Amino acid sequence: METSRLDRSGVFVAGVRSDDISPEPLQISGLPATATVRVLSSSSAGASSSIVEAPKGWTAGSGAFTTLTEIFVLDGDLLVDGRFLERYHYVRCPAGAFLQTFETGNDGARFLLFTNAPVAYSTDYRSEEFLSFVALDDVSWKPATTPMVPPGLLTKRLAEDPDTGARTWVIGLVHWGGDISRWESHPCDEEVFFLEGEMSNGEVFPSGPVMIDYKAGGYFYRPAGIAHxxxxSGTTSYALALCRSSSTLTVDWFDHPPPFPKDLEAWDFGRG
Ligand SMILES: [Fe+2]
Structure with missing residues (x-):
């Protein structure tokens, strides 16, 4: 099974190891196809989360994304609207926000690319919206504000959509989670890409609770309503991970694992 064949609006895409995903030519209209893409997850409505690898000399020129697009650099460097983005730099590109430049630096670049709808890169589509840039090192760690989350979960906020409450953030955990006694779920989808370290996540599957291990490059997309x-769950070393929610993230708590939602399916890539 390839991750790109699953519709994440109805399937919990779990246990993904991004190194196992076959790269394909990038197919975003207006962007050079010399870049490759590994699709982490996608929906039949055209949303997708992927890893793009663009070689040195990859140049898209000026233009704008036709839908909200988020970029998080994993390696190399990327010149976005005249700014050099390096490892763990983030840019949020609202629909129509104009980029004077969009190209790789001397090392090429590998970056996460998130869109919530079908996207193109176009010189004809322009809005009054602005790009927002964040370098992870420039943001200070803050304790998670979610009530009843075990202490020690630290977060750095990258973006929050003022209309939907959808959020993009990074979590940092050191030797965390040994005292977890409950299960949680959210009324929004939640996705996580593991940047560093390792972590185990207890998940409710159709067959019951399972434990899924993640390392750097691991990923999941969990639709709303699935307890986890x-x-x-937790890490005996550390974990650094990029997270996104599809809308405002609130938490429902359960003393026992509730059943898996009847209208969803699950696929654990960690078990082949
Ligand atoms: Fe969660």
């Missing part, structure tokens, strides 16, 4: 992060 139950007892046994």
């Amino acid at each position: 992060s139950g007892p046994g």
Whole structure:
């Protein structure tokens, strides 16, 4: 099974190891196809989360994304609207926000690319919206504000949509989670890409609770309403991960794992 064949609006895409995904030529109208893409997850409505690898000399020129697009650099460097983005730099590109430049630097670049709808890169589409840039090192860690989350979960906010409450943020955990006793779920989708370290996540699957291990390059897209992060979840070393929610993230807590939602499916790539 390839991740790109699953519709994440109805399937929990779990246990993904991004190195196992076959790269394909990038197919975004207006962007050079010399870049490759590994699709982490996608929906039949055209949303997608992927890793793009663009070689040195990859140049898209000026233009704008036709839908909200988020970029987070993993390696190399990327010149976006005249700014050099390096490892763990982020840019949020609202629909129509104009980029004077969009190209790789001397090392090429590998970056996460998130869109919530079908996207193109176009010189004809322009709005009054602005790009917003964040370098992870420039943001200070803050304790998670979610009530009842075990202490020690630190976060750095990258973006929050004023209309939907959809959020993009980074979590940092050091030796965390040993005392978890409950399960949580959210009324929004939640996706996580693991940047560094390792972590185990207790998840409710159709067959019942399972434990899924993640390392750097690991990924999941979990639709709303699936209970997770139950007892046994956490890290005995550390983990750094990029997270996104599809709308405002609130938490429902459960003393026992509730059943898996009837209208969804699940696929654990970690088990082949
Ligand atoms: Fe969660």
